[in-house]
Amino acid sequence: xxCSEFHDTLEQYLDxxxxxxxxxxxxxxxxxxxxxxxxxxxxxxTMVFAAVEAPAPNPDRVAACTASVMAQIRQQRLxxxxxxxxxxxxxxxxxxxxxxxxxxxxxVAHDDRSPVPAAAVEAFDPSGQPPLPxxxxxxxxxxxxxxxxxxxxEDHDTAMYYIVNPALES
Amino acid sequence: xxxERLRTLPRTLPGSSDRTMDDRDYVEAAREGDDGAFAxxxxxxxxxxxxxxxxxxxxxxxxxxxVQLAFxxxxxRLDRYDPKWSFATWLxxxxxxxxxxxxxxxxxxxxxHRAGSEHHLRVVGEVRGAxxxxxxxxxxxxxxxxxxALTPQQRRAFVLREIEGMDTAEVAQALGCSATTVxxxxxxxxxxxxxxLERRFPEYLPRAKRG
Numbered sequence: 001x002x003c004s005e006f007h008d009t010l011e012q013y014l015d016x017x018x019x020x021x022x023x024x025x026x027x028x029x030x031x032x033x034x035x036x037x038x039x040x041x042x043x044x045x046t047m048v049f050a051a052v053e054a055p056a057p058n059p060d061r062v063a064a065c066t067a068s069v070m071a072q073i074r075q076q077r078l079x080x081x082x083x084x085x086x087x088x089x090x091x092x093x094x095x096x097x098x099x100x101x102x103x104x105x106x107x108v109a110h111d112d113r114s115p116v117p118a119a120a121v122e123a124f125d126p127s128g129q130p131p132l133p134x135x136x137x138x139x140x141x142x143x144x145x146x147x148x149x150x151x152x153x154e155d156h157d158t159a160m161y162y163i164v165n166p167a168l169e170s
Numbered sequence: 171x172x173x174e175r176l177r178t179l180p181r182t183l184p185g186s187s188d189r190t191m192d193d194r195d196y197v198e199a200a201r202e203g204d205d206g207a208f209a210x211x212x213x214x215x216x217x218x219x220x221x222x223x224x225x226x227x228x229x230x231x232x233x234x235x236x237v238q239l240a241f242x243x244x245x246x247r248l249d250r251y252d253p254k255w256s257f258a259t260w261l262x263x264x265x266x267x268x269x270x271x272x273x274x275x276x277x278x279x280x281x282x283h284r285a286g287s288e289h290h291l292r293v294v295g296e297v298r299g300a301x302x303x304x305x306x307x308x309x310x311x312x313x314x315x316x317x318x319a320l321t322p323q324q325r326r327a328f329v330l331r332e333i334e335g336m337d338t339a340e341v342a343q344a345l346g347c348s349a350t351t352v353x354x355x356x357x358x359x360x361x362x363x364x365x366x367l368e369r370r371f372p373e374y375l376p377r378a379k380r381g
Contacts, residue, residue: 046363057217066212069241
């Protein structure tokens with residue numbers, strides 16, 4: 001765009017009636033030509049806000065922003081992947097517990113030979129190995145890790161998470 | 171298969187002119203779980219989004235927090251992205267909406283603090299005409315002090331259209347309004363900024379217009 005055309009176009013720019021390509025050309029000249037820039041700001045002071053080049057992004061801040069965003073995303077994905085598995089495990093545990101309680105109740109009600117339920121005996125059997133806590137495994141694609149969730153029967157809501165490199169398991 | 175293709179193609183770094191990978195390709199790959207593709211989108215757009223949000227908020231540091239939150243929100247809603255619009259437009263909509271939320275939550279105490287610092291800067295600062303303003307830092311400094319006179323929608327429209335140079339249709343999409351409304355916001359914003367310049371910073375006006 002030439003200087004004379006720039007002068008003729010300012011009013012149309014301010015009225016926002018230029019097509020996008022002419023508008024871009026006008027803005028380019030505004031930034032490139034000091035005389036026309038000074039004239040345009042003299043006519044309309046707010047043209048100063050369109051007159052400066054956008055600064056290049058700071059690469060260090062961009063890198064830090066990217067790292068932070070990706071860390072938040074990984075954290076959210078981990079939480080999302082664990083949540084449904086934990087709900088399934090809790091549902092299964094609740095079903096097993098209900099079946100055991102129901103079975104014991106039926107046995108006590110229908111058999112008066114033994115006052116002690118078998119399940120209680122089993123729970124205090126000193127010779128038996130303690131049952132392993134439930135284990136939930138989540139593979140994290142692209143992360144190269146697996147996540148294990150441990151919880152015991154007394155603490156359904158608080159789980160411990162272990163992040164393990166699969167290469168160390170073999 | 172797409173993920174394999176992405177691994178073999180060069181990705182755009184900030185400041186590079188390489189446009190081999192389109193934003194929509196990255197979005198598609200990110201939807202399939204490719205974190206590298208989403209990281210490339212963050213690298214490509216975080217600087218520009220930060221610039222726009224910082225001008226709306228008049229706060230560089232707080233703007234980075236908003237940018238991060240905007241990208242996390244975008245990742246959570248990738249399945250809602252409509253590829254008929256550019257990814258940048260969609261992202262700017264999320265980011266500037268969050269910026270407006272921040273503006274609305276700011277306390278009056280913060281605004282009082284800002285007014286005090288303005289007086290100090292004016293006293294120690296060098297006074298020149300607006301046409302002599304050399305770089306974006308000075309213009310940003312001036313905008314920071316004037317932008318509070320605008321409504322949130324006027325801020326968004328003026329920053330995206332007049333400063334960032336986005337198309338009217340893109341700004342309309344980002345603001346969720348019509349092109350006519352965008353033009354009206356920009357017109358009103360320009361009028362208010364001119365009045366504020368004349369009232370608060372007459373030293374920045376051309377000599378012929380100073381009182």
